[in-house]
Amino acid sequence: MKLFSSIGAYLLMMKGMFTKPENFKMYWKELMHQSVEIGIGSLGIVAVISVFMGAVSAVQTAYQLTSPILPKETISQIVRDTVILEFAPTLVCIVLAGVVGSKIAGELGNMRVSEQIDALEIMGINTKSYLVAPKILGALITIPLLVILAMVLGIWGGRVAGSLGGILSADTYDRGLLMNFVPKNVWFALIKAYSFAFIISSVSSFYGYNVKGGALEIGRASTIAVITSCILILFADYLLAFFIL
Amino acid sequence: MIEIKNVSKSFGDKEILKDISAIMETGKTNLIIGTSGSGKTVLQKCMVGLFEVDSGEIIFDGKNLTTMSEEDRKELRQQIGMLFQGSALFDSMTVEQNVKFPLDMFTKWNLQKKMDRVNDVLERVELKGTNTKFPSEISGGMKKRVGIARAIVLKPKYLFCDEPNSGLDPQTSMVIDKLIHEITIENNITTVINTHDMNSVMEIGENILYLYHGKNEWEGNNKEIIFNKNQKLNEFIFASEFLKDAKDMRMLEEKGIIDNDRNMDEIMRDGGANLVMGDEDNKE
Numbered sequence: 001m002k003l004f005s006s007i008g009a010y011l012l013m014m015k016g017m018f019t020k021p022e023n024f025k026m027y028w029k030e031l032m033h034q035s036v037e038i039g040i041g042s043l044g045i046v047a048v049i050s051v052f053m054g055a056v057s058a059v060q061t062a063y064q065l066t067s068p069i070l071p072k073e074t075i076s077q078i079v080r081d082t083v084i085l086e087f088a089p090t091l092v093c094i095v096l097a098g099v100v101g102s103k104i105a106g107e108l109g110n111m112r113v114s115e116q117i118d119a120l121e122i123m124g125i126n127t128k129s130y131l132v133a134p135k136i137l138g139a140l141i142t143i144p145l146l147v148i149l150a151m152v153l154g155i156w157g158g159r160v161a162g163s164l165g166g167i168l169s170a171d172t173y174d175r176g177l178l179m180n181f182v183p184k185n186v187w188f189a190l191i192k193a194y195s196f197a198f199i200i201s202s203v204s205s206f207y208g209y210n211v212k213g214g215a216l217e218i219g220r221a222s223t224i225a226v227i228t229s230c231i232l233i234l235f236a237d238y239l240l241a242f243f244i245l
Numbered sequence: 246m247i248e249i250k251n252v253s254k255s256f257g258d259k260e261i262l263k264d265i266s267a268i269m270e271t272g273k274t275n276l277i278i279g280t281s282g283s284g285k286t287v288l289q290k291c292m293v294g295l296f297e298v299d300s301g302e303i304i305f306d307g308k309n310l311t312t313m314s315e316e317d318r319k320e321l322r323q324q325i326g327m328l329f330q331g332s333a334l335f336d337s338m339t340v341e342q343n344v345k346f347p348l349d350m351f352t353k354w355n356l357q358k359k360m361d362r363v364n365d366v367l368e369r370v371e372l373k374g375t376n377t378k379f380p381s382e383i384s385g386g387m388k389k390r391v392g393i394a395r396a397i398v399l400k401p402k403y404l405f406c407d408e409p410n411s412g413l414d415p416q417t418s419m420v421i422d423k424l425i426h427e428i429t430i431e432n433n434i435t436t437v438i439n440t441h442d443m444n445s446v447m448e449i450g451e452n453i454l455y456l457y458h459g460k461n462e463w464e465g466n467n468k469e470i471i472f473n474k475n476q477k478l479n480e481f482i483f484a485s486e487f488l489k490d491a492k493d494m495r496m497l498e499e500k501g502i503i504d505n506d507r508n509m510d511e512i513m514r515d516g517g518a519n520l521v522m523g524d525e526d527n528k529e
Binding site: 126 | 293295318319320321322323325326327329330331333334335336347349350351405
């Protein structure tokens, strides 16, 4: 029963965002602020994770491909496809659910508890569209860009690990990257990135916006937001793979 | 003027406000007093539209808040300023940005005009020169004053203050009370204050509504409250012996029995206020 009322409240929050902005300039400013917070704020962690993700992927693929019949280029093909199809969109978004999701839930939760949201409401501002919508839009703009960056850095990380570890030369790796490339995989990854960006930002906003109580509840809301986002990301990942691939 | 007509509000099975009617007068500091849990905050939140009433009406100068459209309500809210119990300043903004925020959102003024207005209100609340400080860098009393500055920057017709003195020392509380009272008179606005601070009641209680378990138990002003015969109100206001003594002193003052320093000296020579109060009827 609680699940249904939560879904209802979530949908009402989404519906409540679509109103005419009181001042377009202020909303634009807030959108830019959130884009910087989410995008630039997560750049470091995404870069580190992506490079090591690609590197580990290259080393472990080489470890498993022991057959002399298989050409070395296969390693870079596998690294490329796993990074594009799964690691960059899903793994990065799960990390972002923790980084961005907890930040959004914490920020809105703190604003709710300290009556800042009430203060905005009293001023006549639609807080759903002023506070929540820029976060969702900011995430939809920046998270797919972070996923593209993760793809590039992940593949580069595999190249560096492969050549530094003596697994395969950079030339061989590059040759493998160009073999049997399927452009649809990139589109699929971007569809996943947009879907996951929406899940992370909207679910975290919902839990943060509806915090009741004090500091303890803010922490609890952040935790629930991250857990729910992760579960929904994995569920959506399966559904998208099932229907699109 | 704000008219509250037969307002009731429940949360689940619990009835918080029971058929409350009152009038909040323009140009006066209207106080809503009562013990914790008596429904003051709920009533104030109903008045500003943060809670919907179950029944009854709230009328702002002829405009019925309870039946108006969302657009009209947004328009009305731009005429409302509110000071929150915890000040509710935006943490990520400086004092100046906090005060300028309503101007940025609702006016098309140029930067210079906005800054002039911001500096005017900051000067009015005696916070000149604090523009670049963040809320975490200022004291509780200063936060309240920034909250007042933000509430009045758009020149509202209605000012709501929820426990403006909570967490403040008596001296700072007096400053805040005085400031709210002065602003109310200067701008001829309707000010509604939730409080259980007895200093505020005595100093700025021009129109007082006492809530008891969600009911309108007593109405009057700070002069009348001294002579009230309502037992529940007296138990609430004059809870301590000290306050009872203070009340008795104020009664003597109101009746003209003690009206100058000489009389006060005499009273003190005679053994303090209690001795005088015991003999109050004879003196009258």
